[in-house]
Amino acid sequence: MRSPGKRAAVRVVPDNETKMQKHISEQNLKALLDRLISTGTRVIAPRVETGTLLYGPIRDASQIDLSRLPRRSAKETFFPVCEDILSYEKHGQQVTVGDVDPARFAETVLVGVRPCDAAAVPVLDAVFTWDYNDAFFLERRRKTTVIGLGCTTADDACFCTAVGLAPDSSTGSDLFLTPLKSGGYACQICSEKGERLVAAHGDLFTAADHAETVPFATPSPGNIDLKQVKSWLDHHFEDPLWDEIATRCVGCGACAFVCPACHCFDIVDEGTEKQGRRRKSWDACGFGKFTLHASGHNPRDLQPKRYRNRIMHKFKYYDDKFGQTLCTGCGRCIRICPVGIDIAAIVEDISQRS
Amino acid sequence: MCDQSQNIYLPNLVTIESIIDETPDVRTFRLVFQDDRVRENFTFRAGQFAEYSVFGAGESTFCIASSPTRKGYIECTFRGVGRVTEALRRLETGDTMAVRGPYGNSYPIEQFYGKNLVFVAGGIALPPLRTLIWNCLDQRDQFGEITIVYGARSEADLVYKRELDEWQGRTDVNLVKTVDPGGNGPEWDGRVGFVPTILEETGPSHENTVALVCGPPIMIKFTLPVLEKLGFSDEQVYTTLENRMKCGLGKCGHCNVGNVYVCKDGPVFTAAQLKAMPNEF
Numbered sequence: 001m002r003s004p005g006k007r008a009a010v011r012v013v014p015d016n017e018t019k020m021q022k023h024i025s026e027q028n029l030k031a032l033l034d035r036l037i038s039t040g041t042r043v044i045a046p047r048v049e050t051g052t053l054l055y056g057p058i059r060d061a062s063q064i065d066l067s068r069l070p071r072r073s074a075k076e077t078f079f080p081v082c083e084d085i086l087s088y089e090k091h092g093q094q095v096t097v098g099d100v101d102p103a104r105f106a107e108t109v110l111v112g113v114r115p116c117d118a119a120a121v122p123v124l125d126a127v128f129t130w131d132y133n134d135a136f137f138l139e140r141r142r143k144t145t146v147i148g149l150g151c152t153t154a155d156d157a158c159f160c161t162a163v164g165l166a167p168d169s170s171t172g173s174d175l176f177l178t179p180l181k182s183g184g185y186a187c188q189i190c191s192e193k194g195e196r197l198v199a200a201h202g203d204l205f206t207a208a209d210h211a212e213t214v215p216f217a218t219p220s221p222g223n224i225d226l227k228q229v230k231s232w233l234d235h236h237f238e239d240p241l242w243d244e245i246a247t248r249c250v251g252c253g254a255c256a257f258v259c260p261a262c263h264c265f266d267i268v269d270e271g272t273e274k275q276g277r278r279r280k281s282w283d284a285c286g287f288g289k290f291t292l293h294a295s296g297h298n299p300r301d302l303q304p305k306r307y308r309n310r311i312m313h314k315f316k317y318y319d320d321k322f323g324q325t326l327c328t329g330c331g332r333c334i335r336i337c338p339v340g341i342d343i344a345a346i347v348e349d350i351s352q353r354s
Numbered sequence: 355m356c357d358q359s360q361n362i363y364l365p366n367l368v369t370i371e372s373i374i375d376e377t378p379d380v381r382t383f384r385l386v387f388q389d390d391r392v393r394e395n396f397t398f399r400a401g402q403f404a405e406y407s408v409f410g411a412g413e414s415t416f417c418i419a420s421s422p423t424r425k426g427y428i429e430c431t432f433r434g435v436g437r438v439t440e441a442l443r444r445l446e447t448g449d450t451m452a453v454r455g456p457y458g459n460s461y462p463i464e465q466f467y468g469k470n471l472v473f474v475a476g477g478i479a480l481p482p483l484r485t486l487i488w489n490c491l492d493q494r495d496q497f498g499e500i501t502i503v504y505g506a507r508s509e510a511d512l513v514y515k516r517e518l519d520e521w522q523g524r525t526d527v528n529l530v531k532t533v534d535p536g537g538n539g540p541e542w543d544g545r546v547g548f549v550p551t552i553l554e555e556t557g558p559s560h561e562n563t564v565a566l567v568c569g570p571p572i573m574i575k576f577t578l579p580v581l582e583k584l585g586f587s588d589e590q591v592y593t594t595l596e597n598r599m600k601c602g603l604g605k606c607g608h609c610n611v612g613n614v615y616v617c618k619d620g621p622v623f624t625a626a627q628l629k630a631m632p633n634e635f
Contacts, residue, residue, distance in 0.1 A: 085363040088409040095367055095409065095450045099359050131618065132603040135360035237612070237632040264607030267363065267600045273410035273441075280363070283600075285607060291598050294414075294435045297571060299597070299611070299634045313607070320613040 021208035024177075025184040028204040030061035033111060035201065037061075042106040044077050046070045055110070055117075066112045066149060073260030073330065074117040075124070077110050078140045081257075082281040085136070085267070089275050102139035109197070111147040116160050116330035118148045118172035120260035126322035127263060136280070145193045148173030149185075152214045157331030159221035159344040165328055167216040179214040186213055219329075222348035226315065226325055229347055232354040233316040237308070245346055246307030248339045253284030255333035255343075261314070261326045264290075285309050307341075315347065362603055365407060365452035366392050371427060373447055376513040380478055381443060382419065382431040385453060397456075398422055400463060400486040401594065401622040404455025405602050406430055411441035415599045417621070418456060419481035421488035428453070431481040431513060457602040458621050461486050461566070461592060470498035472558045474577055476549045476569030477506045480513050482594045482621075483568050487521075494526060501528040501558050505549040508537030530556050550576040560585035567593045571635075578625055588626035595620050595628075595635055611635045 024032070033043050037060060044055055047063040053070045055077060087098035121141065128134040151158075151167035160166060170176035174194035177185035186208060189195050198205055256262040266283040270276050283290065286306050292298045300306045318326040327343070334342045368385040375381055387393040398404075398418055407413040414436070420429035434443040445451060463486065471490060473483050490497050502521060506512045512531065521529040532545035532552040545552050549569065558565075565581050567574060574593060581591050597609040597616045609616040612632040628635075 085361065086365075090409065090450075093448065093450060095452075097364070097367065097452070099361055099364055102360055127605060130604050132362050132605070133360075134362060134603075134605055139360070237634075263605070265600065266606070267413055269407075269410050269412040271410055273408070276410055278363070278407075278409075278412075283606070283608075290608060293596070293598055294433070294439065295570065305634065309610075312612070313610070317610065317613040321615075 020189045022187045022189070022198060022205040023180070023184060023208050023211065024187050024205050029111075029177075029185065030064070032201050032204050033058070033061040033064065033109070035204075036109050040107075042108040044074075044108060044110045045112050055113070064112060068153075069114055069116075069151075069330065069332075071332075072258050073120065073332065074110060074113045075120060075260050075263075077108065077144060078121060078137050079124070079263060079265075082279055083136060084277045085280050087277040088271075090273060100136075102135040105139050105143055108140070108144040109147065110144050111149075112177075113146055113148050113173065114151055114330070115148060115165055115167060115169040115171070115173075116158075116328040117260045118146055119165050119169060120328045120330075121146070121172045123261055123318075123324050123326065123328070124263055126318075126324060130322070145174045145197050146172060147194075148176040148190075150176065150178045151217045152179055154217035154219040155331070155335075156220075157334040157342075157344070158217070158219040158329065159224070159331055160329035161219050162221035162224040162344065162347075163226065163325055163327050163329040167219070178216075181212045181214055184211075186211070221329070221344055222351075224344070224348050224351045225354075226351075228351045228354035229315050230319055232350050233312055237312070241350070242304040242308040245341065246304040249286065249303045249307050249341060250339055251286045251288055251303055251306065252338060253286045254336045254338070255310070255341075256284035256286060257282060258332035258336050260328055260330055260332075285313065311343075311346065311350075315350075363454070363601070365405065365413075365454035366396075367450055368428075368453050370445055370447055370449050370451065376431060376515070377511050379435075380431060380433045380511075380513055382429055382513075383442070383445075383451075384420075384427050384429050385451070386427050387453075388450070393426065396428070398428070399456070399460030400489045401460035401482065402456035402458050403599075403602065403617075403621060404428070404430070404453050404457065405599075406432075406438075406442070407452045407454075408438060408441040408445065409452065411438045413454075413600070414438040414442070415596075415602065417482040417485065417594070417596075419484055421485050421492060423489055423492035431478070431484075433478055455602065458617055459619065461622050463489060466490070466564050467496045468498065468562070470558070470561075470563040471500050472563055472565045473500075473502040473504070474549060474553055474565060474567045474569070474581075475502075475504045476573040477511055478513065479568035479570065479573075479596075480504055482596075483566055484514060484517070486566060491527070498562065499528065500526065501530070501556065503530045503532070503549060503553045503556055505532035505534070505545075505547075505552060506537070507534045509533055509539050509542055511537070548576070549573050550580045553577060554580045554583070557584060560587075560590060563590065565591045567591060581625075588629060589624055591625035592622060593625065593628065594622050597621075597635065 045064045128137040174191040176188040264283045314326040367388040372384045405413045521527045599609045600606040604618040
């Protein structure tokens, strides 16, 4: 990661990097999106709907709002809040099941994605491809080109730099935009997908010059060492800490719903016995019924046990299983928690304990 | 259906061929796949589970209770306690429902060849052992002595009553059936007492023996020390975890115990594996 100071200075750009860098004006970025929409591509971008900034499909580029982090993450582009996995219809004894063919998902361009949101998507590849491939996630992944956007502002909840990311991380992005002081964006080409998009709309991009970029944000998270966090978690399944931090958790699940990396879901039928659909919908391990057995036995019968699972899953279990951390430091759960639970502060506390 | 689609959540349609009422609230379905190819190609191993569904009510997770040696159908045994299982109870012979699976690991039956087997089950937890019991009885000469200790709260709560009679009548099976104190009627011909106590009194040898235990958490809790006392090592004792699950495919995040996904790493575990897991099951 390069420090903002160095980035702001004018430097000689090597030839190969010039090829991987383009510039695009504000106006041409909008023209690109309008052109994509008019040719049938689904364009998803941060836009205000009923007063809330969320990533969602736009009808035209004027709707886009890149001023701040959307309220929910971009994961719903790949893993919707709720989606059909089949439909059914019953006529007499004859039941017909309708498949939802993931091959029919639309080609998509996801634009204006913050580094914390873009980086979470490849992290989720591990669980959705583990032995069984979840085509609902993977097909959307395959068909989506991600245009990331570097962050030039951060608030006191942002802690991406504590979990191995940064306001200029292009992980998970196919193209990565950095705002220029003079307006428009520097556009880094990060993948073949990104290269194809630029090549197809070359008229809207210009060669990179030495225009200065807006300095990246400098979040100031606490002192967190993920290895130390993991090693403490490895040995402290039972610890008074869990009661201390989670007795005030009300189990609302909001943290999981705004998280770019949480991926638990439920499968429910909606409809009558004659006709309806089976749907996958987001769920949260903070909910009391999440692990409730039919017998009434509940392995996580108290909120501290559920909150412990949340921390363990993000900073230990997912690492044990897939070698990755299930948190990108977006800070949404900190901003939204109704009782003020601060995951960054908790993880910092754990980090200091090891 | 499953083999043609990319959709891992798509179930196969099955017809309920027959229904057996095991107890006032526990029922067994024999299910036959409607698609010829699926019926011919469906294979599973003892210990695996499936997602059973009633359209409009949803899916529920149970083990496959029949033996893989019995071809052409699968069976499930369930208690009507929730939205899905109550909907299942309303179905009749000839009705259509759906199944996806098989999922999870299985008993390493090949490793049991040549050994004595002790099955210990309580109440509704006989089904995950019954699949293996019949699997073993159908290749009886591969195993040594077979002992089955099975108990329930009362006579009425015993499942597979006709099969218990059949096992009792066999000379190559030692069935010890019991009911909790007060659960016996005037004609009860079994033992009276809790499963762990009766197991201890039965006193099977641990030598060249594998113990397979399924029951409510409280029964497991008191049975494991009895087995230890009888000389069984934790590697000789197998059980299954019956956690709440949704996908069965290692995705939905419901069934984990620590970093173990019961749906993929289990549901069959040795007592040694259980002891290595955090105490959250």
